[in-house]
Amino acid sequence: MSQRSAGELTRVLAVAWKDVLVEARSRANFAAVVAFSALVLVLFGFALGPDEAALTQAAAGVLWITVIFSSVLAFQRAYLLELEDAALDALLLYPGDRRSIFLGKMLGSLAFVFAVEAAVVPMAGVLYGLPVLTTLGRLAPLLALGTVGIVALGTFYAGMASRVRAREVLLPLLLFPMLAPLVIAAVKGTQVALAGDPVAARVNWLGLLAAFDAIFLAAAYLLYGAVVDD
Amino acid sequence: MSQRSAGELTRVLAVAWKDVLVEARSRANFAAVVAFSALVLVLFGFALGPDEAALTQAAAGVLWITVIFSSVLAFQRAYLLELEDAALDALLLYPGDRRSIFLGKMLGSLAFVFAVEAAVVPMAGVLYGLPVLTTLGRLAPLLALGTVGIVALGTFYAGMASRVRAREVLLPLLLFPMLAPLVIAAVKGTQVALAGDPVAARVNWLGLLAAFDAIFLAAAYLLYGAVVDD
Amino acid sequence: MRSDSVVPEWVARSRGSLLRPGPALAAFGAVAVAFFAWAQRYGLQTLPARDMGHLQKILYVHVPSAWIAFLSFFVVLVAAVWYLASRADAADRLAASAAEVGTLLNGLVLVQGMIWAKPTWGVWWTWDPRLTSTLVLFLIFVGYLALRALVDDPERRARWSALVGILGALGVPVVYMSVRWWRTLHQVQSTPSTMDPAYATGLRLNAFAVLFVAAYLVLLRRRVARVEAAVEAIEEERALRGVEA
Amino acid sequence: MDLEVAAGESVALAGANGSGKTTLLRVAATLLRPTRGMGAVCGHDLVADADGARAHVGLLAHRSGLYEDLSPYQNLAFASRMLGLGADRGTIEAVLQRVALAAAAHERVRALSSGMRRRLALGRLLLAPRRLLLLDEPFASFDAGGLDLLESVAGEVTAAGGSVLVATHDLKRARRIVVRTVWLERGRTVQPPADRRSVADAPRLVGR
Amino acid sequence: MDLEVAAGESVALAGANGSGKTTLLRVAATLLRPTRGMGAVCGHDLVADADGARAHVGLLAHRSGLYEDLSPYQNLAFASRMLGLGADRGTIEAVLQRVALAAAAHERVRALSSGMRRRLALGRLLLAPRRLLLLDEPFASFDAGGLDLLESVAGEVTAAGGSVLVATHDLKRARRIVVRTVWLERGRTVQPPADRRSVADAPRLVGR
């Protein structure tokens, strides 16, 4: 049993490492996602500005929407990779627990999205005048928990939607309604962390995020076998 | 000469019609893009709300961001379609002017994005309390011109971006900064149309959009031959 | 079968010193850097007394960097048109080198500006028209460089980046004007548009200094690009031959 | 390399994996630009007059170039329109009949087997007469009936004075179609090429 | 349909385009679930114990299932890890040597020719011993050296008491590998099937 789960761990890491390797072979891709995030931030500047007050108020929302869009790109890539030469078929043919594939792909995406965030958060801080450095202690756990939830759901749905024709479009369709509660908690929590809104601060947004994560992660892990099994 | 251009027109329409047909055979896709747009609208509602005044002020910007993201999905699909079984190679092998392919794909995407807008604008009206019905006469030309600009540039860049490794990322990267002027004019124009901002009304945003369209449509049409020439 | 025939003659001749600039280029580089140092010193010494605060010193790198960045992008435009007309690899290498140097300078302008803005305006960033359009221009050329990095086929890379360069350059005035209209309808924050004539000479000198340094970098980068192209060709040849090995 | 295909002639291209057969066919089809050298089809230069050359060339590639979500009928109707022939129902149904896909005419291409796709791709080449037929490993995936079909299609092209160029490893089967074989090896140049595309060194494909 | 493959036996699947050969192989590989009927590999039921069956099966499909941006070496290292064998440098290099890809070991797969990809996909099957080898039109794209390789790989599997199932139209070549041929036609049922997937009606694949 323990030997078996050690074997599964190797497989999880192999999948994650493979995805990281593919990214590393085309480093330009990571840079491109970072630039893409910068663009989303600027585009929002145009759409919501030039009134600085309105921009500051919207900042937490814009930050999270940027994170979500970048994550969606990461999931799409992670699965297009598997579809290009029918690699997913080969992946499913390896003996062992197929949920390891889920965990591996999730880990790979998580690494990618965290790396993107490390670049996006400072950019948002500069462009929208947010005190990200001084509030980093409170922001970091929010970002971590929010990202885990997004990536768990995203990996799950990408695995599902990638087998359907309209994959790029179906992914957000399936992802967004589930994400809504998570994002609301994340945005509200971020607003509190940045500005210290006394009313909103009464709710434990971090706890809420942790609860969402637990639910999503467990559900996605348990259901993944059924998604890829046909 | 005139017979030749009549032949090209047939080819333009054939390409556009083929794309519409593919969409029609998988109607799920259109529904998905509309649902995606609805979800973006709702998400922004949560991110910016519950402050009504802030929401109304941001509405025009949110509407256009939604249109842009939906369009990006449409372009990506339009080219993935051609790549799935190397159909683009076959397309390039037909004799005749290759710029007809550009016009055809552009027309196909245009039809698609217009259809999405027909669903999104009323939704935005309801969700953000905008007077879309009473201002339709002023809104429609703005939407039309803005969309033509987005689709012209998007079709052009997607012709390149869809054929490189990180295609999901590269398209927005190339497209978004070029769209900055369009977003500004479209958002400002929409704000004027919706609320009658007296300061902003001094600029002829519609004319600006038309000029933008003319420049980039002509440039994209003229340069497209070099995109597919290999 | 001559196994070394895949190596261009000028590469073979250079015997491992490929990445070192030739004597003429090295001399030019040394002169450019020395002139830059002198121009900086001159600028700082001739600053009007009332402005001797350290902050203003950034002016002599900030403004020249901006000017030369714009100039580099103009070179990209010219080289791109040249490429499409002639399909000469040299045109593509010039475009690539100018784009990289221009993007670097543009990035420097942004960083210098932000360093300057924090103490003078109290914020790192503000959505001022000049700032915003500088940022958009920067992103346009980041896209250009990303395209170059992502396309493997040299011919296609050259052709496509020429197209993106032309459209991008076409976008510059449009972006600039629209951002102005977007912003100037409302209150405008103190823009860096008021310039004392006392700065003029120092600025002009430093503009030339940055121009020389940038030209040196472009020439150096072009040399590297030639080597890269040769390496690419050799690797492809090796791949082709590897089959029977 | 130097290759000339006469009118009415059919030639097989043989060579090890990676020797450049596919690359040569793609150059002849104007999908790749030759890095050096030149080629022409029916007197149309492959670079200067690529558009003229395209009108005479038909390519059956590794991948079929079909729209997965359309039916075989719709795929052929589109191809016919793009060739400037309109979409005549009778013609299209006749082609479908000939490639034995009439029964699957309104399925999605996505659901077809590999051989059925190849048949459909072949059917697309039947819509208009071609002076130069380029077949890249055409024997893969076809069953006996498909091979007969292929043979008769190639026969018609050569009978009408056109040429056929077949890249394959299966020379036994190819012999049912071709009259001579050309071997490729790294582009088969006397001087070793300085570039992987040098297989295109002067491919003079004269269809007539 | 009813098909039993004995230990050490190798069988060809023949049949017209669309007769269900690919579908049958995918069912045997547990990539498709049989709509009706049942099958087993080495005593592992294809539905109830799919995981057990997978451990014994190797599939060479129409598409190779490789990562285009990784090198052949990295692709094999990944496969080896996924098979629970670690990524031993010596083993992987030996496999690359055997499929004649040592020279291209660190290229991107994207740049390989169709035959080189097939070789790499075959190499992946060599990493671990298989009891049942499923080859879908394996003769396409291989040159003469590739065919010899294929033959020796199949020979080793049967010699070790495993089985080989080859879907092909090229029975002449298949005869170098197989000892008997099974013909498929709409699933080879006595009653015409009411379902297109009914080719999977009770495929009893017993590897031993």
Ligand code: HEM
């Ligand atoms: C991120 C912040 C900044 C950016 C992106 C930026 C960008 C630019 C650019 C592009 C130019 C050249 C414009 C032209 O010649 O047409 C420029 C010029 C100039 N900048 Fe900045 N700048 C920034 C911050 C600042 C600050 C904080 C100051 C001083 C308070 C400043 C002072 C100047 C001056 C004096 C000029 C020359 C003015 C002229 O040529 O008319 N800049 N800046």
Ligand SMILES: Nc1ncnc2c1ncn2[C@@H]1O[C@H](COP(=O)(O)OP(=O)(O)OP(=O)(O)O)[C@@H](O)[C@H]1O
């Ligand atoms: N896009 C590309 N970029 C770089 N190299 C390539 C590219 N396409 C092909 N090659 C190289 O060109 C050579 C010839 O490939 P080609 O596909 O023409 O071979 P082939 O003769 O068709 O082989 P096969 O019989 O295996 O199909 C190969 O060595 C391959 O690595």
Ligand SMILES: Nc1ncnc2c1ncn2[C@@H]1O[C@H](COP(=O)(O)OP(=O)(O)OP(=O)(O)O)[C@@H](O)[C@H]1O
């Ligand atoms: N995903 C699918 N959905 C629906 N029908 C399918 C699907 N895949 C295959 N079919 C149908 O099943 C039948 C058998 O196809 P299969 O691919 O197994 O044929 P095959 O014997 O491998 O033919 P070929 O020799 O052409 O490769 C075909 O009629 C095909 O239309």
Ligand SMILES: [Mg+2]
């Ligand atoms: Mg080939």
Ligand SMILES: [Mg+2]
């Ligand atoms: Mg098959």
